[in-house]
Amino acid sequence: MGNWQILKQAIIKAVAGKHIYEIIQTDWGQRFKVRSQWYSINGKLIKVITVWQQDEGADIIKFITLYPDKLQEN
Numbered sequence: 001m002g003n004w005q006i007l008k009q010a011i012i013k014a015v016a017g018k019h020i021y022e023i024i025q026t027d028w029g030q031r032f033k034v035r036s037q038w039y040s041i042n043g044k045l046i047k048v049i050t051v052w053q054q055d056e057g058a059d060i061i062k063f064i065t066l067y068p069d070k071l072q073e074n
Contacts, residue, residue, distance in 0.1 A: 006041070011066065014038040015050055029055040035069055047072040 014036035022033040030053065037047040051064040 010038050011036075011050060011063065014048075026053070029053055029058065031064065032061070035072065037069075037072070 015034050018034050018036050020032045020034055024031040024033075032052045032054075034050050034052065035047070036050060037045060040046050047069040048066045049069045050066045052061050053064050054061045
């Protein structure tokens with residue numbers, strides 16, 4: 001399994017069951033922000049915000065990006 005696949009599985013597992021804390025309407029559809037955390041391969045706790053988007057008329061929600069959650073730093 002490649003590093004991107006490990007990261008993908010970690011993101012999906014981390015956001016499962018989490019609450020959306022912000023919804024933003026864009027010209028393309030709705031964006032959702034979710035706070036999550038998990039332990040990295042080296043054992044460090046990672047706290048991030050993930051951004052997801054559901055395009056207008058689409059059934060699929062796609063991953064856009066993630067970035068450090070500065071409000072929840074260790």
